[in-house]
Amino acid sequence: MTQSLNILVTGASRGIGAAILAAFHGHDAVGHSTRGGDGLLAADLAEPGIADTLWADALDRLDGRIDVLVNNAGVFEDAPLDAADWTARWQRTQQINLVAAAELCRLAVLHFQARGQSGRIINVASRAAYRGDSPAHWHYAASKGGMVAMTKSIARAYASQGIYAFSVCPGFTMTGMADDYLASRGGDKLLADIPLGRVAETAEVAETVRWLATDAPPSATGSAIDVNGASFVR
Numbered sequence: 723m724t725q726s727l728n729i730l731v732t733g734a735s736r737g738i739g740a741a742i743l744a745a746f747h748g749h750d751a752v753g754h755s756t757r758g759g760d761g762l763l764a765a766d767l768a769e770p771g772i773a774d775t776l777w778a779d780a781l782d783r784l785d786g787r788i789d790v791l792v793n794n795a796g797v798f799e800d801a802p803l804d805a806a807d808w809t810a811r812w813q814r815t816q817q818i819n820l821v822a823a824a825e826l827c828r829l830a831v832l833h834f835q836a837r838g839q840s841g842r843i844i845n846v847a848s849r850a851a852y853r854g855d856s857p858a859h860w861h862y863a864a865s866k867g868g869m870v871a872m873t874k875s876i877a878r879a880y881a882s883q884g885i886y887a888f889s890v891c892p893g894f895t896m897t898g899m900a901d902d903y904l905a906s907r908g909g910d911k912l913l914a915d916i917p918l919g920r921v922a923e924t925a926e927v928a929e930t931v932r933w934l935a936t937d938a939p940p941s942a943t944g945s946a947i948d949v950n951g952a953s954f955v956r
Contacts, residue, residue, distance in 0.1 A: 893950025
């Protein structure tokens with residue numbers, strides 16, 4: 723049986739994040755959301771520097787030790803080319819999807835090093851990191867591409883210290899964000915782009931994250947796992 727782990731999951735109020743948190747039954751896992759409540763830690767990742775507060779709160783909840791960080795929090799908001807606040811929309815998405823995740827990754831690596839312990843980081847990215855996204859979502863694809871590159875860099879830098887990093891790249895997943903995405907591209911006819919014939923279930927993404935956090939062999943560090951029904955293959 724896998725040893726009980728202390729785990730922080732961001733963006734855990736609904737969808738993929740809630741499923742990930744539920745998948746860690748038997749472990750001491752704490753979730754995060756923007757507003758908190760229902761046992762979740764509160765932190766608005768759009769606020770620069772808030773990662774320090776979130777990390778400290780998670781350490782306090784988990785008796786001073788975190789073994790696994792799961793960066794799942796993210797936004798999928800449009801930035802049309804003619805938007806007057808186009809740059810501001812880019813900056814908000816990068817702050818939430820990439821910069822806050824990077825800050826938490828940094829804190830996790832420093833924590834693992836200070837304790838002289840092994841640790842794991844799982845970053846939930848997107849197939850958009852590889853195949854791009856719509857004309858109104860350059861910024862989303864860029865944030866997720868950056869997340870994958872960051873994850874690989876962490877894996878290469880710290881594997882010798884027992885610090886492992888992985889990314890998961892879902893395609894359409896049955897969440898509120900996916901519903902918005904489908905609607906923005908014409909609805910169910912886009913399912914024809916998925917050879918599996920359906921979108922992924924949140925539980926499928928959550929199981930992938932759980933395996934990477936608890937059972938994946940160290941030699942898999944740096945991997946990006948696709949969970950997209952073969953709608954994009956590399």
